[in-house]
Amino acid sequence: MKLKGKNVLITAGAQGIGEAITRHFIEGGANVAIHYFSSSKSAKELVKDATSKGQEAISLSGDLTKEEDAISLVRNAVSHLGGIDILVNNAGSLVARNLLGDIETDFWHKVMDVNLTSMMFVTRAAIEHLAKNENSSVVNLASLAGRKGGHPGSLAYATSKGAILTFTRALATELGGKGIRVNAVAPGLILGTSFHDTHTTKESAQATIAGIPIGKAGNAADVARAVCYLASEYDGFITGATLDINGGVYNM
Numbered sequence: 001m002k003l004k005g006k007n008v009l010i011t012a013g014a015q016g017i018g019e020a021i022t023r024h025f026i027e028g029g030a031n032v033a034i035h036y037f038s039s040s041k042s043a044k045e046l047v048k049d050a051t052s053k054g055q056e057a058i059s060l061s062g063d064l065t066k067e068e069d070a071i072s073l074v075r076n077a078v079s080h081l082g083g084i085d086i087l088v089n090n091a092g093s094l095v096a097r098n099l100l101g102d103i104e105t106d107f108w109h110k111v112m113d114v115n116l117t118s119m120m121f122v123t124r125a126a127i128e129h130l131a132k133n134e135n136s137s138v139v140n141l142a143s144l145a146g147r148k149g150g151h152p153g154s155l156a157y158a159t160s161k162g163a164i165l166t167f168t169r170a171l172a173t174e175l176g177g178k179g180i181r182v183n184a185v186a187p188g189l190i191l192g193t194s195f196h197d198t199h200t201t202k203e204s205a206q207a208t209i210a211g212i213p214i215g216k217a218g219n220a221a222d223v224a225r226a227v228c229y230l231a232s233e234y235d236g237f238i239t240g241a242t243l244d245i246n247g248g249v250y251n252m
Contacts, residue, residue, distance in 0.1 A: 002232040003028030007056075007081040009074065011035045011064060011122055012091035014043035017141070017190060020220035021088055022046050024228045031056035033077035033084075035091070037063065056081055064091050065113040070121035074129065084129045086231045089119045089140045092160075097153025108156050115160035119167065131178040135234035138180060139227050140168050142242060144188040147250045151204070161186075165242055172240030181239035183230045188246025191217040213248030 003025060013022040014036040022034055023046070032050055036043040036059060043059035050057035058080040062069035078084055092115040098107060119140060130136035145154055146161030165184060172182040189208050209217050226243050244250055 001029060002234070003030040003228065006030045006085040006232075007033070007077075007083050008086040008088065008231070009033045009035070009077045009081075009084050009122075009126065010088040010090055011073075011118075012037065013088070014039035014046060014059070017187070017220045017223050018088075018090040019046070020224040021090060021227050023049075024221070024224040025086075025231075026050045026053065026055065026057075028228060028232070029053075029055065030086070031081050033057075033073075033081055034059045035064070035073055036061055037091075064118035064122060065110075067121050070118065071125045074122060074125035078129050083132060084126055085133055085136055087123065087126050087130065087136075087138045088227060088231065089122060089138065091115075091118055091122075092141060094154060094157045097151075098156065099153055100155055103156060111156040112160050112163075115157065116163050116167070119164065123171070127175065127178075127180070130180050131175075134179055136178075136180045137231045137234065138171070138175075138182040139230050140164050140182070140184040141223075141227075142168070142184045142186040144186055144244070144246045144250055147186055147244070168242065169240045176239060181230075181233070181236070183238060183240070184242040185223060185226050185230070186242050186244050186246070186250075187218065187223045188212070188244075188249050189217040190220060190223060190245075192219055211249065212246070216247065218245060218247060 008025050008030045012018040013034040034043050047057040047059050062073045064070050142164040143161040145158035150158035168184040
């Protein structure tokens with residue numbers, strides 16, 4: 001019951017890994033502000049689920065690559081929930097696969113904005129609210145690609161996710177004195193999500209699984225449990241860390 005009554009803002013919290021994260025927080029008794037970009041139906045269903053359990057919930061849309069949308073998201077979440085204890089920065093996308101020679105400048109900036117700049121916008125807007133609590137937590141969604149470089153065509157994505165690992169460590173140092181812990185999770189192959197349904201072929205997934213020591217791909221719930229664990233260690237000693245969720249592919 002560590003999450004009971006806590007106020008949580010989850011970006012891209014209505015589909016894929018984000019939806020699983022939101023559901024785990026709801027099951028833990030938290031109040032949730034669910035950001036979505038296009039998954040309005042799922043977001044409304046999650047709100048209905050939370051309110052049916054007597055918890056506060058709101059769904060909020062926005063393009064987080066726009067600073068004004070990020071600021072508005074945080075402001076509206078705080079207005080409805082009464083504050084923020086936990087921020088989960090889940091929004092992000094591969095966008096498309098392009099080798100370096102095919103990457104256009106606009107594409108590069110788009111990937112960086114979707115994965116990294118949007119995270120900075122939301123986190124910057126949320127800091128003053130997180131700092132009002134004795135113990136607050138930020139969990140950022142990175143990727144195994146940020147560790148290993150990803151598959152061919154994911155250069156921009158992998159670079160942005162690698163930057164999130166550094167962003168996490170730097171922010172943990174900066175915000176530690178305010179009682180805010182900052183950690184990340186780095187998922188590997190997580191099947192059953194629109195991300196891999198869109199960007200990973202069945203053949204590629206099978207080849208990847210063949211190299212996973214545990215012999216299987218992960219699922220969204222695997223990531224959600226890790227996020228909730230990091231978020232709920234309120235007065236703990238874990239900050240600036242990245243929890244790898246990949247079946248043993250990367251274990252440094």
